[in-house]
Amino acid sequence: MNIATILDMAAEAFGDRVGVVCGKRRLTYAQLRERAHAAAVAIKAANAKYVALLDVNSPAAPIAIFAAAYAGVPFVPLNYRLTRQEINELVDRVAPAYLITSADYQPLIAHRRDVQIVLRDAFLDLPIAPNAIEAGDDPRAVAVQLFTSGTTGKPKAAILRHENLMSYIVGTVEFGAAGEDEATIVTVPPYHIAGISAVLSSTYACRRMVQMENFEPKQWLDACRREQVTNAFLVPTMLARVVDHLGDGPSDLPALKAVAYGGGKMPLTTIQRAIKLFPGVDFTNAYGLTETSSTICVLGPEDHRAAAGAKDAKIARRLGSVGKPTGAVEIQVRDESGRVLGTEEAGLVFVRGGQVSGEYLALGSQLDADGWFPTRDRGFVDDEGYLFLDGRADDVIVRGGENISPGEIEEVLMTHPAVADVAVVAMPDEQWGEGVAAAIVLKSDARATEAELQELVRGKLRSSRVPQRIVFKSALPYNDLGKVLRRVIRQEFSAS
Amino acid sequence: MGVALKAGARFKSAVCDTQVMVIKAPAGDYDLCCGGAEMIAPTAAGSGAQVDPNHAGGTLIGKRYVNADESVELLCTKGGAGSLSLNGTALEVKQAKQLPSSD
Numbered sequence: 001m002n003i004a005t006i007l008d009m010a011a012e013a014f015g016d017r018v019g020v021v022c023g024k025r026r027l028t029y030a031q032l033r034e035r036a037h038a039a040a041v042a043i044k045a046a047n048a049k050y051v052a053l054l055d056v057n058s059p060a061a062p063i064a065i066f067a068a069a070y071a072g073v074p075f076v077p078l079n080y081r082l083t084r085q086e087i088n089e090l091v092d093r094v095a096p097a098y099l100i101t102s103a104d105y106q107p108l109i110a111h112r113r114d115v116q117i118v119l120r121d122a123f124l125d126l127p128i129a130p131n132a133i134e135a136g137d138d139p140r141a142v143a144v145q146l147f148t149s150g151t152t153g154k155p156k157a158a159i160l161r162h163e164n165l166m167s168y169i170v171g172t173v174e175f176g177a178a179g180e181d182e183a184t185i186v187t188v189p190p191y192h193i194a195g196i197s198a199v200l201s202s203t204y205a206c207r208r209m210v211q212m213e214n215f216e217p218k219q220w221l222d223a224c225r226r227e228q229v230t231n232a233f234l235v236p237t238m239l240a241r242v243v244d245h246l247g248d249g250p251s252d253l254p255a256l257k258a259v260a261y262g263g264g265k266m267p268l269t270t271i272q273r274a275i276k277l278f279p280g281v282d283f284t285n286a287y288g289l290t291e292t293s294s295t296i297c298v299l300g301p302e303d304h305r306a307a308a309g310a311k312d313a314k315i316a317r318r319l320g321s322v323g324k325p326t327g328a329v330e331i332q333v334r335d336e337s338g339r340v341l342g343t344e345e346a347g348l349v350f351v352r353g354g355q356v357s358g359e360y361l362a363l364g365s366q367l368d369a370d371g372w373f374p375t376r377d378r379g380f381v382d383d384e385g386y387l388f389l390d391g392r393a394d395d396v397i398v399r400g401g402e403n404i405s406p407g408e409i410e411e412v413l414m415t416h417p418a419v420a421d422v423a424v425v426a427m428p429d430e431q432w433g434e435g436v437a438a439a440i441v442l443k444s445d446a447r448a449t450e451a452e453l454q455e456l457v458r459g460k461l462r463s464s465r466v467p468q469r470i471v472f473k474s475a476l477p478y479n480d481l482g483k484v485l486r487r488v489i490r491q492e493f494s495a496s
Numbered sequence: 497m498g499v500a501l502k503a504g505a506r507f508k509s510a511v512c513d514t515q516v517m518v519i520k521a522p523a524g525d526y527d528l529c530c531g532g533a534e535m536i537a538p539t540a541a542g543s544g545a546q547v548d549p550n551h552a553g554g555t556l557i558g559k560r561y562v563n564a565d566e567s568v569e570l571l572c573t574k575g576g577a578g579s580l581s582l583n584g585t586a587l588e589v590k591q592a593k594q595l596p597s598s599d
Contacts, residue, residue, distance in 0.1 A: 001504025005517060009573055013557045134538075137517075139504035163503065170519060170571055172595050175558020184597070197599040205597070233599050260598045286598035295598045327593045 001162050003143050004069040004135035006169060006204045007033050013176055014206045020059045021183070021227060022211040025124075027059055029206070032066070035059070037129040039067030046116045048098035050145070053190055054078045054087065054109065055102045057211040060120045061190040062199045064100055065144070070133045074142040074159070077191035081480050084108045090147055091115060093157070139163035144196055145361065146290050157361035158290045160196075167354030168197070168293040169204050171328030178207035184231035185224060187215040187238060192481060194263055197294035198233060207231065217245035221253070228255040233286075235263035237482025240270045243277060251277050262286035262295070264483045265389070265407075267414070268320055275308050287322035287389070289375055291366075293355040297331065297387050299323030314382070321386040322379075329353030332372060333381055346380040346390055346405075378405065395486055397426040397434050399464055404436060406486075409467070412460045413438060413453060418446035423476050423484050427469060427493035437493045438467040441475055469493065498525030499535075501568065507535040510543040514555045514576030519569040526568070530555070531578020553579035553586075561587040 007029070010019065015030035027035065043051055051068035053061060053075070061077070068075035076094050078087060088110045091097070096114035100123045109117060143162045147155040184207050188194040202209045210227045212220065215238050223229065234242070239261055259274070259281055266285065275283060282301035288294040299321055307319040325331045332350040333341045341347045350372040358366045358373035367373050378396065379389040390405045397404040406424035413422045421441040429435030442448060450470045457466045471492075477485040499507075501521035508515045509530035515538065516530075528535045532548025555561070557575040562568060563582050569590065570580065580587040 001517060005571075005573055009557055012574055137504045137506055166519075170560065172598070174592050174594070194599055201597070201599050207597075231597055258597055260596070262598070282596060284596040284598055298596060298598050300596045326595055326598075 001139035001166050002069055002135040002137055002141075003162055003165050003169075003200060004036070004066055005166070006200055007036060007066045008135075009175060010203050010206050017180065017206060018208050019203060019206075020062055020209050020211065022058050025059055029203070032059075032062060032203075034128060035063045035124065035126070036066035036070055037133045038126040039063055039123065040070035040133050041129045042118070042126050043067055043071040043073065043098045046096075046098045048073060048096055048116065050074055050076045050094040050097040052076050052078055052091070052094050052097045052099040052115075053101070054080050054105045055100060055120055055190070056080065056104075056213040057186060057190055057195070058102075058120060058124075058213070059211070060100050060123050061195070061211075062203070062209070063124070065196065065199055069143055069162070070135050072136045072141065074145045076145040076147075077189075077195070079147070079189070079191045080105050080108075090155070094145075139166070146191065146193060146196070148290055156363065158357065159359050159361055160290075160293050160357050161359075164293045164355050164357040165196075165200060168295070168328065169200050171353075171355065172295065172326050173201050173204045175204055176206045178202075178205045181228065182230045183208040183210050183227050184233070185210045185212065185220070185227070185229045187212045187220065187232075187234065188263070188481070192263070193288070193290040193294050194233060194235075197288075215241075217241045221245070221251075224253050224256060229253075230255050230257045231260070232256065232258070233260045233262070235482045236261060236266040236270060237264070237478065239274055240267065243270055243273050246277055253278070256281055258282040258284065258301070260284040260286050262288065263481055266320075269414075271304075271319060272308070275304065285322055287387070291356065291358050291373060292329070292351055292353075292375075293357065295326060296329045296351050296353070296355075297322045297325050299386070303386075317388075318382075318386050321382070321388045323387065324385045325351075325387075328355055331381065331387060333379060341380070343381055343383045346378060348393055349375045349377045349379045349387070349389070351375055395425070397424075397436055399429070399434050399436065400432040402464055404465060408461065409436065409438070409457060409465050412457050413440065416448055416453060416456055418442050418448040419453075420446075421476050423486060423489050424467065425486050425490045425493060427490070429468070435468045436465060437469045437471075439471050439473050439476060439489050439492075441473055498527050500524070501526050501528065501570075506538045506573070508538050508540075508542075508574075509576055509578050510534065510536050510540075511545050511547050512576035512578040513574055514572065514578055514580070515574035516555075516561070516570040516580070517573050519560065519571050521568040527583045529581045530576070532581075533578075547578045551579045551581060551586075552577060555580060556589075560590040560592070562590045563587060566590065 011033040285299035427437035532551035
């Protein structure tokens, strides 16, 4: 079992179809395979233990993913937004390596003899392999290694084996399902699990990939129009920026049929506005983790329509749900002691299935004896199986033994007309151990006092939920994929 | 003469273009045929024989083929003129649950 089979099948059945578009460069599936074979020869000759990529999106990303698979070594994309020191610490962990980069990032990499650096243009222009290359078939071989952005300490190296990724693809994507006119736009960086799964899913569906180096709303809209993009995946902040950019104007994307989103919590106001702005578009919420080879639950287009138009509160709230398990995995919610909870009972979310690796280099498998992986996300399931997430287990505020979820307090604060953004975190408290604190960004020219915001929460929730401290900020800290950095905010409250 | 079907193992037809990859199968020996002839290792030479007209339904690339209880599942990685059978019983196409594109 090998993810190279995905490209072999696409090249076999749809060899002449364009598979990747990046700027003026276009590659058919047959050309993509030819390039991957060429790169595999170079990787083998380099005696590398890893194929690393330190670069923005380009055809080098899919070529490197498949070339590593043909060559039988793991693909390890590195985050090009890290500092020079952080990048070199990761390079040290993957040496000896064959490292693909571009002129923009090469100066960040310290010279060392056990890392062969290849510039992107040279990598895309390697000599054609003399013979076709047969990929290995060990299902336990590691296909991809991703460094997760750990909150403390060194980044963990999550490993995804060929069997995990193939289980995900074969279990959730129909081979060759895309029509010749279909194209998906890829804006997530190659070092994110969504960037990996975009390559594998699109190639297996034989849906043309339109790559963007960096996300910017106007460029995204232009690329969608120019390439007649039919499908898109966005993280919530990207969709919010597209929605803001459009204002009340028409989206003017007649080809766009489907938008999937994931990678963080989608604000209700954003998805509601997006549904109005793109009336003919199918929206899908995809929930997944690095350790689960991407998507494990989906809230599909029908669910979105039903919830958006529902008077029944139980159905309407599903717009804030991540949907149901895909069928390739099972979901369970447990309490702290491990007891499996019933519907509507909030606890810790566990997942099981062939695509779930749940494994880190050096730390080993995190699966329990029955194969369940603790996602460390909190949530509950409703009586029809829809999963609702309620933040990370690490973000729960424990006030005098009572577990308080930041999410419910944030939702209330967001209903205030002056509030543009909010993050609720724990702060040290002598009496309760932890107390509730809120960092709030007000809309420009809008005003609200600490007392009136506290009163708003007191009126909607129990008094224990009322933030004992509120600070007003001009912006909240986010990572480059739009996840709010609670750790940074927590540190500010601890320090003050 | 049976073969073990280990997850990830690949086989090709001796009499047509069909190739398959094992997705899952319980341990044991199986009689895996395509076009009426036993399937062979992907690097082995074909027999040159014709597809048995009784096993000429064909395979389609990308389809998953399963036995009655779906304990054995094969992915067709290359289509051909022969049809698949396991221990003398024809394998069926697994009906895939249609999911919206999520990435």
